[in-house]
Structure formats: structure tokens, C-alpha cells
Amino acid sequence: MDIELEKKQTLRREEAAQQLRDIADELxxxxxxxxxxxxxxxxxxxPDEVTMKVEVEIEDDEREFEIKLSW
Known part of the structure; x- marks a missing residue:
């Protein structure tokens, strides 16, 4: 069974940082x-070990910073 959830929100920078801290605390x-x-x-x-990928993408009118954990 394949399940994929995507959660996209518009947040203030401080709120996004808090959500990242909450995820880090859970980990x-x-x-x-x-x-x-x-x-x-x-x-x-x-699991105890994960692969972490950090990606920065800069285009003319958009910036993207992506953190991906996989195992």
C-alpha cells in the first residue's frame, strides 16, 4: 500500500522555524x-539512521530550500 501526504502552508518565517523545531524534537x-x-x-x-538531503534551488523569481529524510 502506497500512501503520500503533502502539507503545504503559508506561514510566517518564525512559524515555519517552530514547526521545524517540533519535527526535530520528535526525531x-x-x-x-x-x-x-x-x-x-x-x-x-x-529508524536510528536516516539519509538526509538538503537542496537549494535558485531561479529568477523563486527560491526553494528543501530538506528530505529517507530510509
């Missing part, structure tokens, strides 16, 4: 990440 304190969407909660188990 540091246990082996799972929780995500809620449309009233449903999903829990993803995370």
Missing part, C-alpha cells in the same frame, strides 16, 4: 514522527 526524542491531516493522524516509524 530526537523517539523513533516516530506524527502528522495530522484532515482530522486523520499518521505515525511514521523512523
Amino acid at each position: 530526537a526524542s523517539g523513533n516516530e514522527i506524527n502528522m495530522e491531516q484532515n482530522g486523520l493522524q499518521f505515525t511514521v516509524k523512523v
